[in-house]
Amino acid sequence: DADVTQTPRNRITKTGKRIMLECSQTKGHDRMYWYRQDPGLGLRLIYYSFDVKDINKGEISDGYSVSRQAQAKFSLSLESAIPNQTALYFCATSDSAEYSNQPQHFGDGTRLSIL
């Protein structure tokens, strides 16, 4: 989905390095999410944000941090990367609605390899 842009698309780095993955969106959505995808495990939620002042941990937040710099920007950081964080990372956005879930729209992912 070109409306959700992730950078970089690919990254190879070494154990112990600090890494930042960036996500920007032009959909005007309030809600943004970071997921991790591992082969055979589907997608798992790392962090989510309902607006600029709202940050929440997901299922697998240990070892990660996030920053919501603006409505359109949500970045994911690995403070000290370790090999088992090698995965495909996806950012997603959704509109907000008080009483019903809204569809989530995904970027094309960042493939991260940690040596």
Next chain:
Amino acid sequence: GENVEQHPSTLSVQEGDSAVIKCTYSDSASNYFPWYKQELGKGPQLIIDIRSNVGEKKDQRIAVTLNKTAKHFSLHITETQPEDSAVYFCAASFNSGYALNFGKGTSLLVTP
């Protein structure tokens, strides 16, 4: 938390045949069930979704059915084409909840 089981993990069909992918969920409070298609090198793309107040929804060759009593929902693709080959994910979530709980995916191959 919600647990979503998806079957089969791989599915091979001939072009023109139908494909069915099934998912079960554990949390009876779940009421939103989207299906995503993921092509190689791309992010998941929403193809259809259904809410718990509806039993079936269709969009051209794609349909989803929901059985709330049994807590399972299924994706049906008719008249399959080679371009339907991809990984399909089901997911479940509950009202105004934040998380989509995904199944582990089904790799569909449509052979000419």
